[in-house]
Amino acid sequence: MMDFLNLILDPLREMLLQFREFLPNLLAMLVIFALGFLLARLLRTLLVKFLGAVQFDSWSDRMGFTTVMRKGDLWMKPSHILGAIVFWLLVIVTLMVGLGALKVAAIDSLVGQFFSYLPRVFSAAMILLIGYLVSGFVSRTVLIAAANGGFHYAKLLAEAVRVLLLVMILAMVMEQLQIATSIVLAAFSIVFGGIVIALAIAFGVGGIGAARRIIEKEFAEDRPEKTPDDVEHL
């Protein structure tokens, strides 16, 4: 009878023993979750206040980030968006660290993979941010130079330059994140090549009439230049 009871109770004791060993890990995870969550909230609040103090929202307006956000149907202030991004990033990191505290082999492997992927996410975000700023700067340089030269299609040219740069930057970001790299490379080649061929066809075949009109218009508008400008501006 005792043997039979032992047969039933031993696994239960074993389970209880394992649970007692596991309990501190579980508590550690819960503490990490709670502290991490509180820390994330605190950092979000401090970050939003700091960004407000350095007038980050005005800077975002000037750099065109706010416009991009509005186009993407995001109506929060840029400083709040950045605060939310940092908050959720910290929450995810807290979750990963907390789960790691459980010391379960399968979860440990998942957490390891997550942390080894983080540098790629960070560098991709940096490429995206710097690329966005550079594309805006280059596009505006082209716009002003072309407009000052009296080029009628300055805005179109600047927008084309911006789109081309953004396509290139997005391809770099995808490559950095290792998302379907071969497909991205192929898609990038197709899009870039396609744009060049489209332009060639548009001007060479399809848009021959339009091209002629543009060139004729430019020449016609240049005709008054036969009167030279001798003005000394300084």
Added chain:
Amino acid sequence: MGSVTFRPEIHGQIEKVGSADIVVGIPSFNNARTIGHVVRAVQAGLAKYFPERHAVIVNSDGGSTDGTTEVVQLTSVEDFNAILLHHRVKPISKIAFPYSGVPGKGSAFRSIFEIAQTLDAKACVVVDSDLRSITPEWIELLVKPVLDGGFDYIAPLYHRHKFDGTITNSIVYPLTRALYGKRVRQPIGGDFGFSGKLAQFYLTKEVWETDVARFGIDIWMTTTAIANGFRVAQSFLGAKIHDAKDPSADLSNMLYQVVSATFQLMEDYAEVWKPVRDTVPVPSFGFEYTVGLEHVNVNTARMLKIFREGLLNLRELWQDILGAGDLAEVERLGALEDAQFRFPVTLWSRIVYDYALAFHLKKLPREHLIKSLLPLYIGKTASFVLEVEPMTQHEAEAEIEKLCLEFENGKDYLLNRWK
């Protein structure tokens, strides 16, 4: 302050000269065709008006490949008797060398200031190397007020064609006058006289890697002299006629360098110009006479095309800088026929102040900001040309005076928004 490093042979030339009362600086870059005339006029001026003074001509060259420095070294006045009452007592030394630093007029001037300081000069003059209208009297008019009158800075006063000097007439002169309260008519004239003390003061400033090192040097010299309380005057020099300019010279860069230096000076001297409410004329020297001026061709149709293309393409940028109200006025101008095109002076003064405020608030990278002003400036210039075409020189000058008063009256607009 990092000083200019001269090559050993230049040190040799400076040591040989020892000291000088007057230093005449001539910045140059491929001006072999005209610099000979300038050097002769300077030599004659020094011989005629300052025969007892020890003088040095300094040619600060930007790496000319056409033999400019050789022309300077070989040029002399062949027959003093033909133009002078008596021969010069002291010989005139010459130092010609390629300057170092950022390529531009400002770097050339910096080397001239350094030499003036080393030689302990009492008075300095700088004149352009492409002048065709310079006479020996220019040297007297730019040096004498410094040596005998106790002035520190002598700006030029020229008769120019009514269409010339448009950056000066529509931006730099009205703005500088309204800000600092001194009516210096040619603040970026290019030919100046100044004291050795002021040359030394210029060298204490760390501006030689900025736009001041290029076209910004003229407005920087004038404003620095006014804002730091140096005694400023102007001398009437007659007509200013240059050698023909390179038609491909980039107006956009020229405008950027001059206007960005002007706006930067507004930042540096905000506490100086804010309390200034009235403007006063500065003492003038020289006998003013009427001069015949060469005809100037202007293509207003081409100018208005650039203005309209700017309006079409830069509308969003202008809206951020000027605001909706002024942009609406600019748009109204864009719809006018060429013959009816007139840029209201009130609108123009507000536009310049709006750009100064945008520069102050760092609304855009400074090069983008100021280069986006070009179509508006071209439009204003076209309007001025159309307006003053039937007018005499004197009447055209009265129009510039009206613009200046508009800048003065509108200064509160700037002050109320400057934070």
